Amino acid sequence: MKPLAILFATSEMAPWVKTGGLGDVAAALPAALHRAGHDIRVLLPAYPALKKAFPTAPAVAEIPALAPGLPACRLLAAQDGGLPLLLLDCPALFDRPGNPYLDANGDDWTDNAIRFGLLSRVAALIGQAASPLAWQADVVHCNDWQTALAPAWLHYEGGAASVVTVHNIAFQGCFGRDTLGVLGLPEHAWRFDHVEYHGQLSFLKAGLQLASQLSTVSPTYAREIQDEHFGYGLAPLLRHRAGDLRGILNGVDTGIWNPATDPALAAGYAANRLAAKRANKTALQAEMGLEVCADRPLFGVISRLTHQKGLDLLLTVGAGLAQLPAQLAVLGSGDKAMEAGFRELAERFPGQIAVRIGFDEGLAHRIEAGADCFVMPSRFEPCGLNQMYSLRYGTPPIVRATGGLADTVVDVSADTLDDKTANGFVLDGDTPHALWVALERACQAWHDKRLWQRIQQNGMRRDFSWQQAAADYVALYRDALAPRH
Ligand code: ADP
Numbered sequence: 001m002k003p004l005a006i007l008f009a010t011s012e013m014a015p016w017v018k019t020g021g022l023g024d025v026a027a028a029l030p031a032a033l034h035r036a037g038h039d040i041r042v043l044l045p046a047y048p049a050l051k052k053a054f055p056t057a058p059a060v061a062e063i064p065a066l067a068p069g070l071p072a073c074r075l076l077a078a079q080d081g082g083l084p085l086l087l088l089d090c091p092a093l094f095d096r097p098g099n100p101y102l103d104a105n106g107d108d109w110t111d112n113a114i115r116f117g118l119l120s121r122v123a124a125l126i127g128q129a130a131s132p133l134a135w136q137a138d139v140v141h142c143n144d145w146q147t148a149l150a151p152a153w154l155h156y157e158g159g160a161a162s163v164v165t166v167h168n169i170a171f172q173g174c175f176g177r178d179t180l181g182v183l184g185l186p187e188h189a190w191r192f193d194h195v196e197y198h199g200q201l202s203f204l205k206a207g208l209q210l211a212s213q214l215s216t217v218s219p220t221y222a223r224e225i226q227d228e229h230f231g232y233g234l235a236p237l238l239r240h241r242a243g244d245l246r247g248i249l250n251g252v253d254t255g256i257w258n259p260a261t262d263p264a265l266a267a268g269y270a271a272n273r274l275a276a277k278r279a280n281k282t283a284l285q286a287e288m289g290l291e292v293c294a295d296r297p298l299f300g301v302i303s304r305l306t307h308q309k310g311l312d313l314l315l316t317v318g319a320g321l322a323q324l325p326a327q328l329a330v331l332g333s334g335d336k337a338m339e340a341g342f343r344e345l346a347e348r349f350p351g352q353i354a355v356r357i358g359f360d361e362g363l364a365h366r367i368e369a370g371a372d373c374f375v376m377p378s379r380f381e382p383c384g385l386n387q388m389y390s391l392r393y394g395t396p397p398i399v400r401a402t403g404g405l406a407d408t409v410v411d412v413s414a415d416t417l418d419d420k421t422a423n424g425f426v427l428d429g430d431t432p433h434a435l436w437v438a439l440e441r442a443c444q445a446w447h448d449k450r451l452w453q454r455i456q457q458n459g460m461r462r463d464f465s466w467q468q469a470a471a472d473y474v475a476l477y478r479d480a481l482a483p484r485h
């Protein structure tokens with residue numbers, strides 16, 4: 001079949017700009033589609049990290065001001081391996097230090113509607129006859145609210161087919177009514193079944209309403225977001241578009257997350273060479289100031305510290321860990337109260353509980369390898385990458401049965417051990433007590449070395465490569481391109 005011309009529009013991309021899983025997906029999925037022979041280009045803002053990584057990237061298009069509130073900008077062309085990148089260069093909007101969405105105080109940049117309005121507008125433009133490049137996309141693939149407004153222009157003005165992928169429905173990009181004119185959208189877009197959402201303009205709602213096809217990052221989350229509890233107000237719309245919505249489970253970039261070759265580790269290991277994993281535990285204990293010992297399990301956490309991740313449950317029961325006995329290593333940042341809570345816990349149990357507040361890619365790899373068991377009791381989890389990294393690293397995860405966690409983690413039981421699918425521990429309920437019971441079960445299983453090895457190997461042998469997901473996205477693009485009935 002004919003290769004597709006795909007524009008993948010994103011607000012982050014690893015390794016340069018990453019606040020969470022979207023950064024990893026934006027690096028791995030386009031690369032997989034590129035390997036499959038498609039003509040794919042990634043559009044993202046020319047943040048300082050990208051300017052630094054590609055200092056000589058030539059300008060390939062000058063784009064004039066497209067609306068009263070949108071400044072003129074340019075596109076720079078770069079290559080990541082063989083993958084073409086289009087960097088949206090507008091220093092007034094993107095040349096800022098730190099987080100792509102938040103200022104130094106942790107508040108949203110006040111001009112986010114303009115910043116990501118421009119990103120969405122340019123994404124749409126590259127899918128239109130007026131594309132500023134000698135290239136026009138057949139499909140514009142938008143990710144989360146930051147690019148989800150692109151389908152609006154494609155809907156009103158014509159152009160490429162569009163796809164919106166929801167990585168997290170809790171973030172919806174809602175701004176005042178005046179944003180409509182500021183971004184140059186037509187007055188008639190102000191309808192509840194177009195871009196209007198409770199008196200505001202919602203980027204995500206607009207995309208979910210107007211894109212040709214929709215997806216999210218796991219089959220379970222695709223069902224959950226049609227339910228009031230998980231849909232954050234958008235469930236009725238998603239039920240209305242259920243026929244155009246599918247769940248495609250994310251993969252793992254096996255080049256970066258491979259315990260046999262990971263350069264961040266003290267020792268490489270594999271499913272049939274698990275003994276070498278021990279050296280990573282010793283190294284992690286030393287690095288984090290934990291007592292170096294082999295007689296108790298070490299639980300690991302790597303996370304944004306937010307309500308979504310459910311780590312308040314761990315704070316509630318954390319004081320019991322030292323008595324189990326077990327150790328805990330936490331890496332994360334976010335909610336200030338939660339950061340303080342983990343710091344306090346570490347101060348109370350020196351040598352048994354250690355916490356690093358911050359974002360540290362190398363340490364994340366060393367925790368995946370050095371911990372015995374990974375804790376991720378999310379309240380909702382569209383896909384979740386960390387539990388998949390844990391499975392690959394022989395570090396069985398403890399999770400709640402939600403979203404992608406439910407689609408990847410199989411609770412240890414007599415049946416699942418028999419059929420070789422048991423690979424982790426699933427909470428029975430959403431209370432601190434449920435987490436405590438799971439921690440105790442994991443601890444007990446860990447002391448049975450043969451049982452533990454079976455659980456580890458089941459997880460390590462599961463295929464999480466991007467190949468299948470990439471094929472599913474191609475099918476989604478072809479459906480988006482098919483004429484509507
Ligand atoms: P989410 O995108 O909701 O944060 P995911 O599990 O999909 O959750 O992806 C999180 C990604 O961000 C993983 O690659 C994880 O390793 C990384 N990550 C999260 N917090 C940190 C941190 N403090 N330091 C390093 N990496 C982190």
Ligand code: GLC
Pocket residue numbers: 020021022025167168217250381382383384385404
């Ligand atoms: C979001 C979700 C996470 C998912 C990631 C990548 O950040 O919270 O569950 O894995 O996007 O799709």
